[in-house]
Amino acid sequence: MEAQVGDWVVVESPHVGEPRRVGLVIRVEHADGTPPYTVRWTEDDHESLFLPGPETHIEKPEALFGSK
Structure with missing residues (x-):
């Protein structure tokens, strides 16, 4: 799994x-x-350190909110 700042978990x-x-x-x-x-x-x-499990996926901002 890979993510960047601004992505959604x-x-x-x-x-x-x-x-x-x-x-x-x-x-x-x-x-x-x-x-x-x-x-x-x-x-x-709240903020936390997170280690994703098998039920987790990453979404890019445009996937959740559409591109502007």
């Missing part, structure tokens, strides 16, 4: 009926874009 819920988590990548620890990432989570605006 999307974590799908492993449980039916629970919402997915979405967060903005605000820091990438490695130049090649590999984890871990510092993410600001949209549900409560």
Whole structure:
């Protein structure tokens, strides 16, 4: 998995009926874009160091919000 600052982390819920988590990548620890990432989570605006699991994917900003 590779991400850049400004990309979105999307974590799908492993449980039916629970919402997915979405967060903005605000820091990438490695130049090649590999984890871990510092993410600001949209549900409560907290920041955390994040290591993605198999239920995680990266979305480019234009994929979520369209290009301008």
